């Protein structure tokens with residue numbers, strides 16, 4: 001699998017009221033890679049994901065999956081949103097089954113895969129619980145399981161842990177990293193959190209705002225066998241400081 005984003009630009013509206021949101025965004029993501037885009041609020045992060053997901057059409061440029069131009073939404077790209085997007089009246093298991101049901105999978109496969117993916121995210125004991133009976137972190141794990149169960153080639157994550165408090169967010173980062181290491185998923189993670197990007201991704205692209213464009217790329221070659229140690233290591237703190245500095249320079253108006 002290869003995802004290619006080529007010279008992608010997006011302007012909303014036209015004439016006097018038009019707004020250039022993205023300018024000439026290019027990057028590639030190969031099978032098994034974990035890539036992150038970081039940028040401040042309004043830098044166009046969600047717009048990039050929506051273009052990749054096919055929920056929005058580019059003004060110019062293209063998104064290609066395995067060489068095929070993306071024309072609209074498809075099961076090869078699985079999205080997880082920032083806000084919990086579970087159906088409140090369905091149990092965890094029924095939520096996981098939902099995407100597969102839309103795909104028309106046979107009931108027996110749905111049951112098998114639901115059990116399997118609930119186990120993958122560590123929620124086999126919560127199968128019958130309703131979303132409101134689950135913590136925020138557990139709800140996001142159900143959302144991730146629901147997306148994984150539809151067998152996407154690439155997982156698109158739009159600030160999936162943004163609504164969680166710090167401790168749970170760090171636990172979810174550990175969970176996602178382990179999941180990636182275990183399963184060889186291909187992941188594109190959007191975040192405004194420099195630390196989150198560095199903890200998780202192999203490569204980080206930095207987005208400048210107004211209009212959104214990639215201004216810097218950091219390769220993250222750090223030892224990720226122990227995340228608690230990583231977060232305190234001098235190599236990590238140094239990278240975090242550098243990256244935070246780059247982002248700060250892009251937002252002089254906020255200081």
Ligand SMILES: Nc1ncnc2c1ncn2[C@@H]1O[C@H](COP(=O)(O)OP(=O)(O)OP(=O)(O)O)[C@@H](O)[C@H]1O
Pocket residue numbers: 012013019021039040041042043044045046047048192
């Ligand atoms: N459908 C739309 N019509 C007009 N403007 C839009 C539309 N969607 C997004 N925008 C504008 O594009 C800009 C980027 O929005 P986007 O949601 O992609 O940013 P973001 O980086 O995801 O921000 P956040 O971190 O707050 O989620 C914003 O100024 C937003 O108002």
Ligand SMILES: [Mg+2]
Pocket residue numbers: 045046047158
């Ligand atoms: Mg957003």
